Amino acid sequence: MSLPIAVPSSKRPAATNSCRVCAPLGSVLAFRGLRGCMPLIHGSQGCATYIRRYLISHFREPMDVASTSFDESATIFGGQSNLAAAIKNLVRQYSPEVIGVCTTCLAETIGEDTVGILREITTADPDLPPIIHVATPSFKGCQYRGFHDTVEAILRATARGGERLPHVNLLPGPVSPADLRHLREIVAAFDLPLLMLPDYSETLDGPSLASYAPIPEGGTPLAEVADAGRATGTLQLGATLADGPGAYLEREHGVPLVKASLPIGVRATDAVLESLAAFAMESAAGTSASAPITPAWLSAERGRLVDAYVDGHKYVSGKRVAVVGDPDLAVGVAGFCAEIGLVPVLVASGALTHRMATALDLLGLAPGSFEVMEDADYDSIGRRVAELKPDLILGPSKAYPTSRALGIPLVRIGFPVHDRIGAGRILHLGYRGTQRLFDEVANALLDHQQDSSEMGYAYQ
Amino acid sequence: MSEREPIPSPEAFRDEVVKSYSGKVAKKRAKHILVNDPEVPAEIEANVRTIPGIISQRGCCYAGCKGVVMGPIKDMVHIVHGPIGCSYYAWLSRRNQAATGDGIANFIHYAFSTDMQEEDIVFGGEKKLAQACREAYALLKPTAIGLYSTCPVGLIGDDVHAVARQMKEELGINVFGFSCEGYKGVSQSAGHHIANNGLFKNVVGENDTPVDHPFSINLLGEYNIGGDAFEIERILDLCGIHLVATFSGNVKYDDIAQSHNAKLNVVMCHRSINYMAEMMESKFGIPWFKVNFIGADSTAKSLRKIAEYFGNEDLTARVEEVIADELAKVVSVRADVASRLSGKTAMLFVGGSRAHHYQDLFSEVGMTSVAAGYEFAHRDDYEGRRVLPSIKVDADTRNIEELHITADDTRYAPRRTPEEIAAAEKRGFNWRDYDGMMSQMKKGTLVIDDISHFEMEKLIATYKPDIFCSGIKDKYVVEKMGVPCKQLHSYDYGGPYAGFIGATNFYQEIDRMIGKRISKLITPPWKKQSA
Numbered sequence: 001m002s003l004p005i006a007v008p009s010s011k012r013p014a015a016t017n018s019c020r021v022c023a024p025l026g027s028v029l030a031f032r033g034l035r036g037c038m039p040l041i042h043g044s045q046g047c048a049t050y051i052r053r054y055l056i057s058h059f060r061e062p063m064d065v066a067s068t069s070f071d072e073s074a075t076i077f078g079g080q081s082n083l084a085a086a087i088k089n090l091v092r093q094y095s096p097e098v099i100g101v102c103t104t105c106l107a108e109t110i111g112e113d114t115v116g117i118l119r120e121i122t123t124a125d126p127d128l129p130p131i132i133h134v135a136t137p138s139f140k141g142c143q144y145r146g147f148h149d150t151v152e153a154i155l156r157a158t159a160r161g162g163e164r165l166p167h168v169n170l171l172p173g174p175v176s177p178a179d180l181r182h183l184r185e186i187v188a189a190f191d192l193p194l195l196m197l198p199d200y201s202e203t204l205d206g207p208s209l210a211s212y213a214p215i216p217e218g219g220t221p222l223a224e225v226a227d228a229g230r231a232t233g234t235l236q237l238g239a240t241l242a243d244g245p246g247a248y249l250e251r252e253h254g255v256p257l258v259k260a261s262l263p264i265g266v267r268a269t270d271a272v273l274e275s276l277a278a279f280a281m282e283s284a285a286g287t288s289a290s291a292p293i294t295p296a297w298l299s300a301e302r303g304r305l306v307d308a309y310v311d312g313h314k315y316v317s318g319k320r321v322a323v324v325g326d327p328d329l330a331v332g333v334a335g336f337c338a339e340i341g342l343v344p345v346l347v348a349s350g351a352l353t354h355r356m357a358t359a360l361d362l363l364g365l366a367p368g369s370f371e372v373m374e375d376a377d378y379d380s381i382g383r384r385v386a387e388l389k390p391d392l393i394l395g396p397s398k399a400y401p402t403s404r405a406l407g408i409p410l411v412r413i414g415f416p417v418h419d420r421i422g423a424g425r426i427l428h429l430g431y432r433g434t435q436r437l438f439d440e441v442a443n444a445l446l447d448h449q450q451d452s453s454e455m456g457y458a459y460q
Numbered sequence: 461m462s463e464r465e466p467i468p469s470p471e472a473f474r475d476e477v478v479k480s481y482s483g484k485v486a487k488k489r490a491k492h493i494l495v496n497d498p499e500v501p502a503e504i505e506a507n508v509r510t511i512p513g514i515i516s517q518r519g520c521c522y523a524g525c526k527g528v529v530m531g532p533i534k535d536m537v538h539i540v541h542g543p544i545g546c547s548y549y550a551w552l553s554r555r556n557q558a559a560t561g562d563g564i565a566n567f568i569h570y571a572f573s574t575d576m577q578e579e580d581i582v583f584g585g586e587k588k589l590a591q592a593c594r595e596a597y598a599l600l601k602p603t604a605i606g607l608y609s610t611c612p613v614g615l616i617g618d619d620v621h622a623v624a625r626q627m628k629e630e631l632g633i634n635v636f637g638f639s640c641e642g643y644k645g646v647s648q649s650a651g652h653h654i655a656n657n658g659l660f661k662n663v664v665g666e667n668d669t670p671v672d673h674p675f676s677i678n679l680l681g682e683y684n685i686g687g688d689a690f691e692i693e694r695i696l697d698l699c700g701i702h703l704v705a706t707f708s709g710n711v712k713y714d715d716i717a718q719s720h721n722a723k724l725n726v727v728m729c730h731r732s733i734n735y736m737a738e739m740m741e742s743k744f745g746i747p748w749f750k751v752n753f754i755g756a757d758s759t760a761k762s763l764r765k766i767a768e769y770f771g772n773e774d775l776t777a778r779v780e781e782v783i784a785d786e787l788a789k790v791v792s793v794r795a796d797v798a799s800r801l802s803g804k805t806a807m808l809f810v811g812g813s814r815a816h817h818y819q820d821l822f823s824e825v826g827m828t829s830v831a832a833g834y835e836f837a838h839r840d841d842y843e844g845r846r847v848l849p850s851i852k853v854d855a856d857t858r859n860i861e862e863l864h865i866t867a868d869d870t871r872y873a874p875r876r877t878p879e880e881i882a883a884a885e886k887r888g889f890n891w892r893d894y895d896g897m898m899s900q901m902k903k904g905t906l907v908i909d910d911i912s913h914f915e916m917e918k919l920i921a922t923y924k925p926d927i928f929c930s931g932i933k934d935k936y937v938v939e940k941m942g943v944p945c946k947q948l949h950s951y952d953y954g955g956p957y958a959g960f961i962g963a964t965n966f967y968q969e970i971d972r973m974i975g976k977r978i979s980k981l982i983t984p985p986w987k988k989q990s991a
Binding site for chain 2: 082412
């Protein structure tokens, strides 16, 4: 039995040092993974500014987000003319291929009929680029929900059914640009055409260029998303998603859906590769292509990872860890920890899914050995960490004060990581990402042992 | 290499950039873009609403109130009433610092929010807010609690002021609210004003303990980004000038409560805090003037003016001694850095005072500020306070409460008689002075208010400055264009840049940034061949 503890933060009167952020942030992140997309936040101007500055402090990349800049009269009478003007001005300045409109608490509180307004705007001007709308009131969900709702909104607006095509849809969830690049590489290794949504691997981890592109290159073209309804199948990553956007495609267009936990750890990665192999088989059926085999380089990476597990087991075995993050990442990382003999004693997230405990049970964590906190804030997480006294914390930069106060080492994962460089390059997924994570975990424990030893171990 | 295209004149640049907009937008934006004439600063459009879809640097009213002015007060608890994002985004993100130790409470590492959910939006969140006050009080026992309204609060009719009154009585500490909903005003500037009003009504004058020091001052509009206030405190301390309260970097609630007993107010960031200086003069008789501790020479000048105000020989001597000692350490670094940077160009688009203040540091190493503008300032910050009577008050400004202050019945004590003030003026001593940015910038430079992201990209592509100063939202765009970008909001994780040590830090930082050669690596050798 997993034991949900503490009072969830939204039920508590105050969230003290929140462990979640707002829904439009997740939405903007997802929109950034569409090619040529300009995100536009309908409502208060400050929201666009705050969301930009926060995402930028994590990715250290340009992140333009426009706003419809409500004034007090728009607040009272509605922001129809603001939205129309914003779209017109964006098209004129940036010629976006698509505009992604999400909403602030202000627009949602006044009950703005954004769908209706957009219908009028697009009817009046048929030459506008496609506009995708998603409602993102933060009093109903955090960045995690905003992200997935946006992916679903993009699919609803764009995906069309029809004759099956050989590609697979991959819905990776809010992972890092490095993760997205690696996922692409893995799917390509199965000779499987890929439609990944979203894909901000280039838009949020781009090169310095001799000439600057106001809307960064990369991202999934909307025209390709139209084919999502004709895919061989959908692979949706994220163990805590109830239905998720993939369920929409299955329901609406009959695209078979396979749900998997994030590929972190040997077993979870094996499972994802097996799903991909099955899709590749399905995709190649009726053609002369031979049955897909798992590519040699992936087998080699797996071999090295297992070898590293053997080498490092003595350093990690039995060490107790607390994991904090987006629900799917926290669950995935906890699963990996359990696989290598680390003991996840606390798995915490600011989001509320009601499914983390079940997902962890399914990953094979020993029942009763861990606690789950959903809807948590860092104050309650910190208190519980202080009581449980784990040897290590895996979590974002916001877990640093807890780590510092308690003298427990922190391995940074997920979002936000704003006190280290390379947040976009943190690879969590696949055998390769697991390898990196494993080395870092073992070394963090060794570091701590050396630093806190009076004898000053210098040879391990 | 093809011949370099001639550099367009600033007039041509302006005409070209506004042409990219539609007619109405072009007409509006043209009023925000001026070619400077320091002798006769032209009228600039400022402090008006940003056009929807024009990507601006600006934030919101809440950001100005909680994030900028109130957030740094270190022993208060600040509870943000609203959905979660607003509190999260203002959680330490300005890099303002606060000293701790010796039993001084420092809660700036905390972010409190009522984390409103749908039922709170529908049924109201006052009870949750009251309970949040109780919980925060139980947790930290703060000196006071501030309550900050976000967008939905004004719409659903929650009364933060009523909750504040109730909690003040129940908890026995000062609790006060701010109606700083994000949609108010046109930028964070509205929030500064609301914060000034709230601080003035609820805190200033709450502690009547006399200040027993001949040279006591308050420093207004210094928020201790990157430790600036620590450096200014160090210098004032060396000079024997007693700092009662800083508004509001590294400050305690009680310092502000007692600040009405200081002998002088000096103002750093005119934009965010001039209201407070004016109100304290009207109510308590404390005169004020503008200072600038950004730049070594500017710091010396400001210290001399403070010494002149007090007119005490010992103080003047000590100030001169400190300036001599400190400048001696600065000049050798300055000369070395200037040997590389002299003649280089800078552009500054930030804030409500920094885009002006930092021009002093650049000119100290021989650099020219060729374009500048504020994010949220008003006309007086550009053209000088002389234009104050002619600024038209639009609907957005009218919605922000203007307090009408009269002299305090018992505590009004003018620090200088009208005759003394007039005599000083005659000597060339300026009170309540701010000449603004434009009179200091060279003829033919560009002044752009509320620069859009789009205009910024054009500006950089056209003029390729040696360095661009802005904030994190622009930083990576600018650097992708091959131009180093110094963040003057958060200081790029560095600082302090105020005072003498700060000036040295800044010269060296700019030297490093302009001197770095990484951009030479951008194009790989196999692509250079064909160029």
